Amino acid sequence: MTEWIDVGLITDIPVQGSRVIAGPAGDIAVFRTANGSVFALRDRCPHKGGPLSEGMVHGNAVTCPLHNWVISLETGQAQGADQGCAGKIPVRIEGERILLAASALHRYAA
Amino acid sequence: MPRKLVVVGNGMAAGRALDELLSRVPDAYSVTVFGAEPRVNYNRIMLSPVLSGEKTYEDILIHDDAWYASNRIDLRCGVAINHIDREAKQVVGADGSVTDYDALLLATGSSPFILPVPGANLPGVVSFRDLDDVEAMLASTRKGGRAVVIGGGLLGLEAAAGLAVQGMDVTVVHLTPTLMERQLDPSAGYLLQRAMEQRGVTIRCGANTQAILGDARVSGVRLDDGEELPADLVVMAIGIRPNAGLARAAGLQVNRGVLVGDDMRTSDPDIFAVGECVEHGGVCYGLVAPLYDMAKVAAARLGGDATARFSGALTATRLKVTGVDLFSAGDFDDGGDRQEVVLRDVARGVYKRVVLKEDRVVGVVLYGDTADGSWFFDLLRRGADVSQMRDTLIHGQSFAVGAPMDPVAAVAALPDDVEICGCNGVCKGKIVQTITGEGLTSLADVRAHTKASASCGACTGLVEKLMALTLGTAFAPATVEPMCGCTDLGHDEARRLIRAGALKSIPAVMQELGWKTSGGCARCRPALNYYLLCDWPEEYEDDARSRYVNERVHANIQKDGTYSVVPRMWGGLTNPRELRAIADVAERYDIPTVKVTGGQRIDLLGVRKEDLPAVWADLNRAGMVSGHAYAKGLRTVKTCVGSDWCRFGTQDSTGLGVRIEKFMWGSWTPAKVKMGVSGCPRNCAEATCKDVGVICVDSGFEIHFAGAAGLHIKGTQLLTRTATEVECIEVIAALTQLYREQGRYLERMYKWADRVGVDAIRAAVVDDAGRRTSLFERFVVSQRKAQVDPWAERAGGRDAHEFTPMANLKLLEAAE
Ligand code: SRM
Ligand SMILES: Cc1cc2nc3c(=O)[nH]c(=O)nc-3n(C[C@H](O)[C@H](O)[C@H](O)COP(=O)(O)OP(=O)(O)OC[C@H]3O[C@@H](n4cnc5c(N)ncnc54)[C@H](O)[C@@H]3O)c2cc1C
Ligand code: SF4
Ligand code: FES
Numbered sequence: 001m002t003e004w005i006d007v008g009l010i011t012d013i014p015v016q017g018s019r020v021i022a023g024p025a026g027d028i029a030v031f032r033t034a035n036g037s038v039f040a041l042r043d044r045c046p047h048k049g050g051p052l053s054e055g056m057v058h059g060n061a062v063t064c065p066l067h068n069w070v071i072s073l074e075t076g077q078a079q080g081a082d083q084g085c086a087g088k089i090p091v092r093i094e095g096e097r098i099l100l101a102a103s104a105l106h107r108y109a110a
Numbered sequence: 111m112p113r114k115l116v117v118v119g120n121g122m123a124a125g126r127a128l129d130e131l132l133s134r135v136p137d138a139y140s141v142t143v144f145g146a147e148p149r150v151n152y153n154r155i156m157l158s159p160v161l162s163g164e165k166t167y168e169d170i171l172i173h174d175d176a177w178y179a180s181n182r183i184d185l186r187c188g189v190a191i192n193h194i195d196r197e198a199k200q201v202v203g204a205d206g207s208v209t210d211y212d213a214l215l216l217a218t219g220s221s222p223f224i225l226p227v228p229g230a231n232l233p234g235v236v237s238f239r240d241l242d243d244v245e246a247m248l249a250s251t252r253k254g255g256r257a258v259v260i261g262g263g264l265l266g267l268e269a270a271a272g273l274a275v276q277g278m279d280v281t282v283v284h285l286t287p288t289l290m291e292r293q294l295d296p297s298a299g300y301l302l303q304r305a306m307e308q309r310g311v312t313i314r315c316g317a318n319t320q321a322i323l324g325d326a327r328v329s330g331v332r333l334d335d336g337e338e339l340p341a342d343l344v345v346m347a348i349g350i351r352p353n354a355g356l357a358r359a360a361g362l363q364v365n366r367g368v369l370v371g372d373d374m375r376t377s378d379p380d381i382f383a384v385g386e387c388v389e390h391g392g393v394c395y396g397l398v399a400p401l402y403d404m405a406k407v408a409a410a411r412l413g414g415d416a417t418a419r420f421s422g423a424l425t426a427t428r429l430k431v432t433g434v435d436l437f438s439a440g441d442f443d444d445g446g447d448r449q450e451v452v453l454r455d456v457a458r459g460v461y462k463r464v465v466l467k468e469d470r471v472v473g474v475v476l477y478g479d480t481a482d483g484s485w486f487f488d489l490l491r492r493g494a495d496v497s498q499m500r501d502t503l504i505h506g507q508s509f510a511v512g513a514p515m516d517p518v519a520a521v522a523a524l525p526d527d528v529e530i531c532g533c534n535g536v537c538k539g540k541i542v543q544t545i546t547g548e549g550l551t552s553l554a555d556v557r558a559h560t561k562a563s564a565s566c567g568a569c570t571g572l573v574e575k576l577m578a579l580t581l582g583t584a585f586a587p588a589t590v591e592p593m594c595g596c597t598d599l600g601h602d603e604a605r606r607l608i609r610a611g612a613l614k615s616i617p618a619v620m621q622e623l624g625w626k627t628s629g630g631c632a633r634c635r636p637a638l639n640y641y642l643l644c645d646w647p648e649e650y651e652d653d654a655r656s657r658y659v660n661e662r663v664h665a666n667i668q669k670d671g672t673y674s675v676v677p678r679m680w681g682g683l684t685n686p687r688e689l690r691a692i693a694d695v696a697e698r699y700d701i702p703t704v705k706v707t708g709g710q711r712i713d714l715l716g717v718r719k720e721d722l723p724a725v726w727a728d729l730n731r732a733g734m735v736s737g738h739a740y741a742k743g744l745r746t747v748k749t750c751v752g753s754d755w756c757r758f759g760t761q762d763s764t765g766l767g768v769r770i771e772k773f774m775w776g777s778w779t780p781a782k783v784k785m786g787v788s789g790c791p792r793n794c795a796e797a798t799c800k801d802v803g804v805i806c807v808d809s810g811f812e813i814h815f816a817g818a819a820g821l822h823i824k825g826t827q828l829l830t831r832t833a834t835e836v837e838c839i840e841v842i843a844a845l846t847q848l849y850r851e852q853g854r855y856l857e858r859m860y861k862w863a864d865r866v867g868v869d870a871i872r873a874a875v876v877d878d879a880g881r882r883t884s885l886f887e888r889f890v891v892s893q894r895k896a897q898v899d900p901w902a903e904r905a906g907g908r909d910a911h912e913f914t915p916m917a918n919l920k921l922l923e924a925a926e
Contacts, residue, residue, distance in 0.1 A: 005919065007916060012911065012916050013911075013916070014911065015655070016629065017654075019911060020915045020916065021915055021916055021918075022915045022919060024920055027915075030916065034628065048669070049670075050671070051667075054659040054663075054667060055632070055659070056631075056632040056655070056656070056657075056659075057629075057655070058630055058631045058635065059627055059628055059631075063631070065658065065659040066667070066669065070631075105919060
């Protein structure tokens with residue numbers, strides 16, 4: 001059975017923004033899109049490790065602040081011609097609260 | 111020996127008549143043209159976009175000096191004809207000149223009607239007819255203030271929208287209870303009123319002007335209910351009257367206008383008349399399409415064609431206010447034998463009204479969606495029987511002919527004789543034939559060969575669709591490069607529409623300008639955020655989510671996700687206290703690298719994000735603020751030691767650099783701006799490879815600009831010289847403001863200068879003192895909100911969420 005960990009309120013994250021969660025195996029970026037969806041990815045760009053939490057969120061994607069790769073929030077995959085994946089962490093919303101799948105937090109060791 | 115043709119008046123009708131004549135009989139006449147205006151031939155219709163700043167005078171020229179020279183036409187600009195001697199066949203000019211003619215063409219146009227109320231001739235009361243009027247209006251807009259436009263017709267609304275875009279507080283005074291009461295019913299008039307109000311124009315319907323107030327200059331308008339509206343500028347746009355005085359004095363038959371027959375001859379067979387000065391069949395026209403027809407007939411007759419006839423014309427009009435679509439044609443008189451069909455879609459802001467008489471369209475008004483204008487106008491002109499499609503008529507062409515069509519298919523379905531360009535009377539068949547026959551591939555070619563879309567430009571979209579249809583994939587529209595994949599608009603267009611539509615938020619821009627994505631992307635959002643910030647400095651709230659990370663957290667991100675912190679050192683000066691504070695901060699927060707930058711200041715590299723607010727608080731305490739090393743804004747002002755110490759220094763270059771930096775820090779610009787001030791031409795501050803550089807000399811200050819030394823090495827160009835520091839700072843601020851207003855996002859100053867031209871920039875910020883002052887003032891206004899230290903704000907708690915994790919789960923593993 002999946003164990004879910006409460007990491008905070010949706011409203012802790014700015015709309016079209018992101019917050020960082022310090023995880024046991026590195027930082028996690030949690031995103032909130034303009035239409036209210038919440039996604040979580042490992043906070044490391046598949047290109048050269050840029051912090052995706054610092055990128056600009058548009059639609060269901062984020063543009064990495066270091067070299068402008070565009071990463072899908074739904075899959076973690078780089079878009080367009082670029083190749084690579086930032087690990088995706090399953091998210092569950094209960095009311096106003098955000099829960100992340102505990103198992104996934106450990107999976108991506110640095 | 112060619113015959114002598116004299117043309118009186120050099121407006122739109124005269125210009126077209128000459129075109130037509132030259133294309134028929136280039137050598138039959140030796141031509142002399144007298145124009146009362148002191149300039150060549152230009153497109154009067156486009157004065158509205160010149161007023162709103164969307165076009166310049168150069169953009170709207172029709173015939174320049176070279177054209178007259180190469181066609182051997184003797185043009186006498188600024189010379190009015192005062193007298194015609196029909197016996198001697200001579201005209202007498204205001205300059206005393208006497209010129210013989212064999213044939214005379216009158217094209218004197220019309221004059222704006224001026225309300226006969228007290229004060230109507232005060233300075234500051236203008237009409238809207240020629241370039242002088244537009245220049246007078248633009249001169250007023252530079253001072254800001256209030257304008258009252260009297261008359262809410264097409265011309266008045268175009269004037270009001272233009273003045274509002276230029277920053278004036280505008281009120282339109284209109285006599286009847288709703289706008290365009292003849293064409294629009296009251297609720298549609300309200301739609302138009304609301305659209306104007308959204309552009310910042312106040313509309314006062316049912317208001318009658320009783321007097322214009324003021325002593326030496328206009329100060330207001332009094333309405334007949336006693337209310338007084340303050341005004342620094344009053345524009346009269348209540349109608350026009352044909353200029354027929356010259357003809358009347360010469361004994362020609364004149365009614366309201368100069369009477370002409372179908373051959374465009376006046377009562378004297380050697381004298382022709384065309385344009386708004388003419389009355390034909392009881393009608394005086396006020397739009398270019400019929401005037402162009404007249405010009406064609408007159409030219410044909412002058413060229414010996416005895417069959418050409420003008421038999422009157424139906425006209426259609428469009429309002430040229432960017433973002434407001436209004437099309438109207440035909441006749442709207444009520445009458446028992448008329449029926450009307452109205453469609454109203456409040457949510458989309460669409461209104462359509464078709465007036466029918468005996469199953470034929472006699473009038474049509476489209477508001478909000480004018481795509482079917484040509485189609486309806488064609489039905490109207492042909493007098494087509496529409497009884498078969500009566501039920502769906504109002505929904506337009508795609509409905510009437512079957513399934514909804516894509517726009518190109520809709521154009522394909524139009525009959526060949528449908529008129530595409532109303533101004534020039536060019537039909538679809540003619541355009542298609544010319545494209546194929548002449549092998550045309552660009553819009554400019556089609557304009558040159560057919561004149562379609564060359565006057566008011568409203569049909570440009572249709573012409574482009576016809577080109578796409580005819581040429582298929584070979585047609586590459588002369589597109590501007592779009593800002594990004596979210597829109598087809600280029601940066602300049604988007605910016606123009608933001609100003610014209612008074613759009614004041616990113617969602618409003620995306621909604622009104624039809625963004626194709628729901629929330630933009632990392633390319634367009636920062637650009638829009640900048641444009642809005644620059645255009646509405648006092649109202650717009652910066653959108654942090656549309657800022658690149660460095661500008662959001664006010665430090666430079668490094669490759670390992672840490673940040674660098676660069677405090678300002680004004681003009682490169684520092685002192686022991688600042689140095690001590692920097693040393694303390696570096697030790698206290700384990701900052702690994704302290705480096706002197708290429709910009710004469712100190713960089714602290716490798717700061718952890720969560721430490722940033724504390725680092726800033728410590729630096730603030732020692733009096734230091736953000737150096738904006740991360741900003742598309744003012745970066746550094748490098749200086750040399752100057753006259754305080756250096757044996758060659760001519761002026762206090764360090765002091766001037768500090769003053770410039772203190773005045774200009776915090777301003778956002780399209781791309782970064784770096785400056786330098788050197789105390790003598792040895793140029794130790796490297797001022798001549800900066801965006802703006804000052805070289806001090808004995809007599810004052812040389813201001814250079816448009817340099818760079820990054821990806822491209824560009825030496826600066828000399829902008830001007832000033833005698834005093836005060837003037838020097840004014841010029842630099844005005845230059846920066848012009849760049850802020852015209853530069854495309856991420857376009858460095860030297861690229862902007864390459865694009866718009868150094869001369870144009872110099873003309874604006876050096877030669878035109880009024881423009882410089884207003885640019886300077888706008889810069890000052892925007893600095894009021896910009897000069898807040900972003901570090902102090904964040905050290906004080908703002909945006910705390912940026913600097914702390916939302917949750918810490920590091921110990922999770924241990925706990926499990
Ligand atoms: C720190 C500094 C290097 C140094 O250690 O000396 C520096 C560092 C960076 N420069 Fe620079 N430039 C620095 C002086 C310069 C200079 C010299 C100058 O200003 O006199 C130039 C050439 C002059 C010019 O700009 O024309 C310069 C031309 C560039 C360019 C090329 C710009 C161009 O339009 O061609 C970039 C790239 C860009 O801006 O897109 C750039 C970009 C950068 C960035 C911001 C790269 C980035 O995007 O992360 C570096 C940030 C490092 C950081 O975190 O602080 N830097 N850079 C200098 C900071 C000056 C300051 O005090 O603010
Ligand atoms: C702001 C504005 C917007 C407009 N928008 C549109 C539009 O969208 N669509 C449209 O169809 N129409 C529009 N019009 C109307 C259109 O511009 C006129 O119908 C057209 O210019 C009339 O042409 P014309 O040659 O008869 O007169 P003009 O263009 O006025 O030319 C007459 C010229 O003769 C000169 N002149 C007069 N008397 C003498 C003399 N005695 N000796 C020498 N010179 C003399 C005048 O100085 C003037 O330059 C607009 C007009 C204005 C002012
Ligand atoms: S030259 Fe500028 S951008 Fe390049 S590595 Fe050095 S600091 Fe970075
Ligand atoms: S590290 Fe993300 S794009 Fe290079």
